[in-house]
Amino acid sequence: MEFDTIAAISTPMGEGAIAIVRLSGDQALPIADRVFKSPGGRPLLEAASHTIHYGHLIDPKTEQTVEEVMITVMKGPRTFTREDVIxxxxxxxxxxxxxxxxxxxxQGARLAEPGEFTKRAFLNGRIDLSQAEAVMDFIRAKTDKAMNVALNQMEGRLSKLIKKLRQEILEVLAHIEVNIDYPEYDDVEEMTHQMLLEKAAYVREEIEKLLRTSQQGKILREGLSTVIIGRPNVGKSSLLNALVQENKAIVTDIPGTTRDVIEEYVNVRGVPLRLVDTAGIRETEDIVERIGVERSRQVLKEADLILLVLNYSDAFTREDEQLFEAVKGMDVIVIVNKTDLPQKLDMERVRQLSQNMRLVTTSLLKEEGIDELEEAIASLFFSGSIEAGDMTYVSNSxxxxxxxxxxxxxxEAIENTKAGTPIDIVQIDLTRTWxxxxxxxGESVQESLIDQLFSQFCLGK
Known part of the structure; x- marks a missing residue:
């Protein structure tokens, strides 16, 4: 497999102490050698692998100094792409x-496409497709737990399990083929329905274990779309600021201060939340506020988690009742805020409506109840603690x-085996599973899908 030499900036654009330009390919070292001049005059072509060298970049056409640099030389195959890397x-x-x-x-390098360095690592056999995808998951991780899950996948934990299951299926398929093609071989044990059932049951159980972790893994990777709703002036923006631990939203005593949807990422006990503060949902004649209310209703439909905020010092209203109706069947935490003020809210009515929901009381002004709220959010989606070292989490859609x-x-293979379907027919479902x-x-995947996946990577990775 032959590739040309690619180059890209591998650090974020903007002002900083250091930036890195990366090259990969069989001409990476000659290209760097043509433009690099060390104080001792030693060519980079003579440099040992995995060494770093101080010097200057010189434009060969003008002989002018371009930059003062440190150049790292890494010769394949002991590199990320398994090619020479500079x-x-x-x-x-x-x-x-x-x-x-x-x-x-x-000097002859080509600008790399997004994700092309990682794509070469995959095509050159250094990593498989699931490990390649984990690279971007690691970069985009918003919590330590999400980073640990991505790191385990980068190191091949999921790959090893998948390969083990495929090997189990392959051995069964090979056994069936031998029985079909060479029935005269007496020393080859016949694959019976019972043997097939045991093997298939094991594979299904392992797949089921992975799927059981998928909800938690997906949450860690993508975050929970969490919407804060409630009537105006119940403390929605105060709640956003408390969770973010920063004054992101304007807080006043004037109802309708929040006119639009405000989004912010926040880490709650290792659970990444895409937190959305909405305009208070109510009927209003204010055109701008009305647009905000409509947007609030739209994000409500797309939410994974609802934080429904009520005011302890206000009477329960028809609008509150309508909010409970709107979130029926969803994952909801009801937050009764402003408990530092005299009670006017009908708590008995609130408890009736929130029977299948978590109920937390807070005084955001006095910073009370925030720990209980964070615990409720974490326990709603993670029963117990999530430890990346103990399990293999599947997070990719x-x-x-x-x-x-x-x-x-x-x-289907198991059901057909139980029904006594001939083994050579059951073999079709086993092959599909494999x-x-x-x-x-990435053992059996189309080139178009590979191109699509790597196009989502950042440039220089």
Missing amino acids: EINCHGGLASVNRVLQLVLN RHIALLNQAFTAIS EFLGEII
């Missing part, structure tokens, strides 16, 4: 890093979909 550490200004990139492009398809296929599992790690 990393040029230069000053982190926009002008300097772009000038360095342009210099290596002028593509993997979850393929596991569900594999589960269906292996279940193929679905193979798509997770």
Whole structure:
């Protein structure tokens, strides 16, 4: 497999102490050697692998100094892409890093496509597809727990389990093929329905275990879309500020202060929340506020978790009743706020309506009840603590979909085996299971899907 040499900026754009321009390919070292001059004059081509060298970049056309740099030399196959890799550490200004990139492009390198370095690592066999996808999960992780799950997947925990299951299925398929093609071999044990059932049951059980972790894994990867709703002036914006621990939303005593939807990511006990503060849902003649109310109703439909806020010092209203009606059947935590004020809220009515919901009382002004609220959020989606070291968590939507398809296929194989269907017919469902599992790690996947997956990566990775 032959590739040209690619280059890209691998650090975020903007001002910083250091920026890195990365090259990968068989011409990475010669290109760097043509533009690099060390104080001792030693060529980079003679440098040992995995060493770093101080010097200057020189434009061969003008002989002018372009940058003062440190260059890291890493020779394949002991690199991320399994190709020769050069990393040029230069000053982190926009002008300097772009000038360095342009210099290596002028020497024959090609600008890398998004995710092309990781794609080469996959195509060159250093990592499989699930590990490649975990690279972006690791970069985008918003909590320590999400990062640990991605790290385990990068290190191949999911891959090893999938490969083990595929090997189990492959051995069964091979056994069946031998029985069919060479029935005269007396020393080959015949694959019976009972033997097939035991093998298939084991595979299904392992797939089921993975699927049981998928909800938690998906939450850790993507975060919970969490919407704060309630009548105006019940403390929704105060709740957002309390969870974010920063004054992101304007808080006043004037109803209708929040006119639009405000979004913010927050880490609650290791659970990433995409927190949405909505405009108070009520009938209003104010055109701007009315648009905000409509947007609030729309995000409510797409939410994973609802935080319904009530005012302890206000009487229970028809609008409150309508909010309870709107969130029926959803995951809801009811928050009774402003408990530092005299009670006017009918708590008995609130308890009746929130029988299947969590109920928490708070005084956000006095910072009371926030710990109880965070515990309620975490326990609603994670029973006990989630430890990435103990289990293999599936977090990727593509993997979850393929596991569900594999589960269906292996279940059909089990049902057909119990019904006494000939083993060579059951073999079809086993083969489908094997193929679905193979798509997770990239053993049986179309090139178009690979291109689509890596196009979602950031440039330089």
